[in-house]
Amino acid sequence: MSERNGFLFCADPLSASRPDPQFAEDIAAARAAGGRIALLDHDALLAGDAAGAVARVARDSGPYWYRGWMIPSARYAQLETALGARGCTLLTDAVGYRRAHELPGWYEEFDGLTPRSVWCAVAPGGPPPAADELAGLVAPLGTGPGIVKDFVKSRKHEWDEACYVPALADHHQLASVVDRFVDLQGDFLAGGLVLRAFEPFAAGGEARVWWVDGEAVLVTAHPDTPGLRPAPELSSVREAVGRLGLRWVTTDLALREDGVWRVVEVGDGQVSGCPAGAGTADLFAALAAAGAR
Ligand SMILES: Nc1ncnc2c1ncn2[C@@H]1O[C@H](COP(=O)(O)OP(=O)(O)OP(=O)(O)O)[C@@H](O)[C@H]1O
Ligand SMILES: [Mg+2]
Incomplete structure (x- = not known):
C-alpha cells in the first residue's frame, strides 16, 4: 500500500495527549483508512501560539488533512507556517482554506447556483456600515427579503433580530438587523458583512x-x-x-x-x-x- 495521508485532529482540551472525543467517529474512520493521527492544540492556535499548538506533531510527518473545529483564516495561515517549520504540510493550503x-x-x-449576495469588509468589533452605505450595497439584491451573515457564519438562532430582513427596501429595518448582527458577533465577526437575497426553500x-x-x-x-x-x-x-x-x-x-x-x-x-x-x-x-x- 502506498503512503497514506495523515490527519491532524484537535486534542481533547482536558487531556492534551488524547483526541477530542467529539471527533471519535472520524478518528476511527481515519485510523481504519490507514492514516496517521497527529494532535493540534486548537485553544493554543486560536490564542496566537501556533508553534505551541503543533508541538506534539512529529517532525517531517506530513502531509496532513486538518479535521476539527473551525479556525479563523488568519490563524489557519499561522498553522500552515508553524507546521512548515516542523517539515510538515497541509493538503489544503491557507489560500485554499480561505476560499x-x-x-x-x-x-x-457558484454564481447562479446560490442566492445573490453582496459584501463589504467590517473590522471585528468595529462599527457597522452606515445606513446609506448599506442601502447602496443591497441595491443589486432587489427589494424583497434578505439574510445577514458574516463571511463564515450567520446568527440563524436570532433569526428575527439579527438574521432575517423582511424587506431590503426598508433601509431602517435593514440597518437595525445589521447593527444587531455586528453587535452580537463582536470580536468574532469573520471578515466582514454579507447580505443575501432570501429564497424560499x-x-x-x-x-x-x-x-x-x-x-x-x-x-x-x-x-x-x-x-x-x-x-x-x-x-x-x-x-x-x-x-x-x-x-x-x-x-x-x-x-x-x-x-x-x-x-x-x-x-x-x-x-x-x-x-x-x-x-x-x-x-x-x-x-x-x-x-x-
Ligand atoms: N439566502 C437565503 N435564503 C433563504 N434561507 C437562507 C438563506 N441563507 C440562509 N438561509 C437559511 O438560514 C440558515 C443559515 O444560513 P447559513 O447556512 O448561510 O449560515 P451558517 O450560520 O453558516 O449555518 P451553518 O454553518 O450552521 O450551516 C440556512 O440553513 C437556511 O435555512
Ligand atoms: Mg449553513
Whole structure:
C-alpha cells in the first residue's frame, strides 16, 4: 500500500495527549483508512501560539488533512507556517482554506447556483456600515427579503433580530438587523458583512455533499436536521466544485419551492460538521488515499 495521508485532529482540551472525543467517529474512520493521527492544540492556535499548538506533531510527518473545529483564516495561515517549520504540510493550503471557508472566496464559481449576495469588509468589533452605505450595497439584491451573515457564519438562532430582513427596501429595518448582527458577533465577526437575497426553500432539510478532488464521496444531512437527508441533483454543482478546484469541500444544498436545487453555502470540508452516525468510512478512505499534487 502506498503512503497514506495523515490527519491532524484537535486534542481533547482536558487531556492534551488524547483526541477530542467529539471527533471519535472520524478518528476511527481515519485510523481504519490507514492514516496517521497527529494532535493540534486548537485553544493554543486560536490564542496566537501556533508553534505551541503543533508541538506534539512529529517532525517531517506530513502531509496532513486538518479535521476539527473551525479556525479563523488568519490563524489557519499561522498553522500552515508553524507546521512548515516542523517539515510538515497541509493538503489544503491557507489560500485554499480561505476560499472555501469565506463566502467571497467561493461565490463567483457558484454564481447562479446560490442566492445573490453582496459584501463589504467590517473590522471585528468595529462599527457597522452606515445606513446609506448599506442601502447602496443591497441595491443589486432587489427589494424583497434578505439574510445577514458574516463571511463564515450567520446568527440563524436570532433569526428575527439579527438574521432575517423582511424587506431590503426598508433601509431602517435593514440597518437595525445589521447593527444587531455586528453587535452580537463582536470580536468574532469573520471578515466582514454579507447580505443575501432570501429564497424560499421547501421543508425537508439541506443535503451536505462532501467532495474530495472533485468527486462527491458522501452525502449527509445537515447537522441541524440530522433526520433529513434529501437527495439532490448534483451535475451543475459538480461543475462549480471543479471550477473552484479545491481538494476537500462541502456544499449545502436546499430545494427551492420552485423545484430548483440551490447551494446555500460552501465550506472547507476540514471544518464542516457531520451528524453523528453519518458513516464517514468512505470519506476518510478517499482522503487517506488522495494523491500528491
Ligand atoms: N439566502 C437565503 N435564503 C433563504 N434561507 C437562507 C438563506 N441563507 C440562509 N438561509 C437559511 O438560514 C440558515 C443559515 O444560513 P447559513 O447556512 O448561510 O449560515 P451558517 O450560520 O453558516 O449555518 P451553518 O454553518 O450552521 O450551516 C440556512 O440553513 C437556511 O435555512
Ligand atoms: Mg449553513
